[in-house]
Structures are given as structure tokens and as C-alpha cells.
Amino acid sequence: MSTLPSTRPPLSNTAATACVLLAALLLQLPLILNPGYFSHDELQWAALANSSTPSPWLETSAFQYRPLTFSLWMALSRVLFDTPMLFHAVLVLWGALNAVALYWIAHGVGMPRWPAVFGALGFVLTPYAAYTHGWVGCMADLIWLSCALGIALLVQRARARWMAAIISATLTTLALLGKEAAFAIPPLLALAWWLDRDSNRRPLWRAAMLAAGAVCAVYLDLRVDVLLHAPREGSQYTLRLAHVPQRWLEYQLFTPVVPLLETSTTLHRLRPLWLAGVLWLGLLAALWQTSRRLTALFLLGGFAALLPVLALGSSWNHYAYGFAAITAMSVAAAWPHASRMGRVMIATFACLSALHGASVMLRIQQVGNIQAVFSPALAHALRTHPGGITLQLAPDAKDWIFVRLTHSIPSYQGVAIGNRVRIVPADTPADYRIHADGTLQALR
Secondary structure, three states, rough: OOOOOOOOOOOOOHHHHHHHHHHHHHHHHHOOOOOOOOOOOHHHHHHHHHHOOOOOOOOOOOOOOHHHHHHHHHHHHHHHHHHHHHHHHHHHHHHHHHHHHHHHHHOOOOHHHHHHHHHHHHOOOOHHHHHHHOOHHHHHHHHHHHHHHHHHHHHHHOOOOOHHHHHHHHHHHHHHOOOOOHHHHHHHHHHHHHOOOOOOOHHHHHHHHHHHHHHHHHHHHHHHHHHHHOOOOOHOOOOOOHHHHHHHHHHHHHOOOOOOOHHHHHHHHHHHHHHHHHHHHHHHHHHHHHHHHHHHHHHHHHHHHHHHHHHOOOHHHHHHHHHHHHHHHHHHHHHHHHHHHHHHHHHHHHHHHHHHHHHHHHHHHHHHHHHHHHHHHHHHHHHHOOEEEEEEEEEOHHHHHHHOOOOOOEEEEEEEEOOOEEEEEEOOOOOOEOOOOOOEEOOO
């Protein structure tokens, strides 16, 4: 019995690239249309930018030595902070270009076009990417992953090992100046060297791995004492090997638990946790049935992408940005070869991931709507209260939003904030009440 040929025309590389870019932008419209900001970081760096704070290129003794990130952040804040939607559009476009790079890399190693397209789009819809693209404070993660993707893309096309080594060393240096998470680059390149079957590319991956490893070794030699012993803000930066199993588990199970906003809350709810565990094991079984190499990429690649953050005292969505890229493409690559049951598991996990990403986008936009009302109202109130003000929360106001939006912010719209604002318990006399939408009600 003959099979009718497909009438669907093949997708050209240019069309596929345009499809990924435009679809990624459309899928992330809630982030672009956000009229405000998510947390204190954006407000702090905007204030520093407006005060002409010098770029921190020489502050090598700082625990977070990220001069490329902080310099770019201040430069963008000077130009774009007063137009939040445009600021968000720039970051979403950046994230969409990362998705395009993922598509090119995957197709370059032999992945069929349509699975590569859907894998790239699945990446931007993960709750990890949605969070990273929606919070300006995650710019460092965009930088290091862009550099890692640039290495992979250019090494695929390099004609000699020395070219691969120079490309890798240069981009790894830039990635490290963006964020220490770039320590994931050498193990990811080692995995590419091990898993790639193309005998022409394997020496290029090896050269790139050794070059990236050398750069990381030099950076670590210069910075290891600071990374281990410098003062740091908050227990989330405390390094302990005992944290590794819990962090790894949180990042694996967070994706299908749609109601959660942040990874650090993953283990707080037992019932959805069991369901997430069953779904994750089902996904792993589907990958194992399809390809041992894809299973290795999913597990080892995901572990390598998370390696620099697994020992930290807390998990965060943006820490798993690289992890999301690896796992999304691994799962998409398995689809054409999966059994019917395997496809059911893949589709179920992918749908929950996309729903979770959409939920994260909408909640980030919700916080932005509140910030766009609250911060100007706070600045106006402080203009009329030179000695500072006290605020109490209305019963339906979410405390974590307003705690973040008043934390260590030097100024807003030219009005000094600093320690002039205190949030007090609801039964304590206060100058203003904060309502859920961010408006302030005078109480005195």
C-alpha cells in the first residue's frame, strides 16, 4: 500500500528563522506590554545611572564582579528606564534572538527544522525564560547564555581548531564579565565534544572546550578568594555542597507546577510535587526509549548548565536559563522518534511548561502594573513628608511586592527614598495604606 506524499512544502532556513523570531516576540507580548518593573533591582540601577555612577570595571574585589552587565544595565537605564515597554521590548528581542541561535545550532547538528523551531519556541515559553526575559534584573543571564550560544554557533562553522579556540576564549571572557554562571561553558562544550558524532566537528569542540576551560581557570585563580570569602548580601549566596541535591530537584520539578512563580517555592506543596515527579519520570522514560544520547544531553547537559548555581543557598528561575535551553531542545529532538506514549508524555510536559511560562509572564506584568502606580505615588508622598513616611498594607495587598519595591532604592523620579520608608504591621498607626493596585490612601 503506497503512502501519499506530503503536500506541505519544506520550510526554508530563512523562513524558519523568521518564524522563530516573530513567533517568539508574539508569544512574549505580555512582557513587552508591561508598563512597569518587577523588583528593586531595576529601580536601584536606574537611580545609579542617573547619578552618573562610574562603571564598575575596576571593582575586582566585589563579590559580584559583573562589569559588563552593570555597565550595559546603566547605559540602557539612562535611555530606556522612563519607557518601560521599550526597555522590555529590547530584552524580549534579545531573548528571541537567543531562541533563533538555538534553532540554528540544533539544525546545524542535524535536528529536523520543525522540531528545532518548536524547541526554540518551547524554550521562550518555559517559566525560566519567561522570568529571565521579563525581569530586567536578569540581564546577566542573557549575556552569558548569548555568549555560550555564540560559541556553539561559530564553532560549528569554524574551519580550524585555532579559530574555535579564539572564538571560545573571547566569548567565554565576555560571558564571565557578565556573570559567574559562565563557568558552565567548559562542561557544556565537553558534552558537545563527547556527544557529537561528526568527526570533523569533534576536534573543534575539543579546542573550544580547552580554551574556555583555560579562561575559566585564569578567572578562578584571580577571583577564588573573593568568591569564597567576600561579604555578600543574603543567605542565597552561601555555598554548600549539601545544597546540591535540593537545588537540582527544585529545578527539575518546577516546570510543570503551573501556579508557582519562583523556583524557591517548589518544595513547599507536597501534592503538586508528587504529580510533577511522575511527569518528570515519564518524560525521562520517553527520552530513554527514544535515544540514549538525548537522555544524556537532557540529564548531563541540564546538570552542566546548572553547575555554577547548585551549591547556592536558594534557587531562582533565571539561574536555570541555560538549563531551559538545553532541556527544551533535547525534548524537541526526541519528538520525531518517540513512541505514541512517549509523545503523550512529551506533549503533556511541554503544554504544562508553556502554561507555566504564560502564567509567569502575566504575573510579572501584574507586578509591573502595580509598580507603575505605586512608585510615582510613593515619590509624591515623600515630597510632602521630608522626614519620611510609614506604610501599612491593605488586607488584599501582597507584602512581597511592596517589600521589594521599597528595598534599598536610592531615589525615584529625583526624590530620595533610601531609609525614609517603613512598612509597618496592619495594626500599627501609619501615614498611608497601600492598596493591592499600588495606590496610596492617606491615613493622617
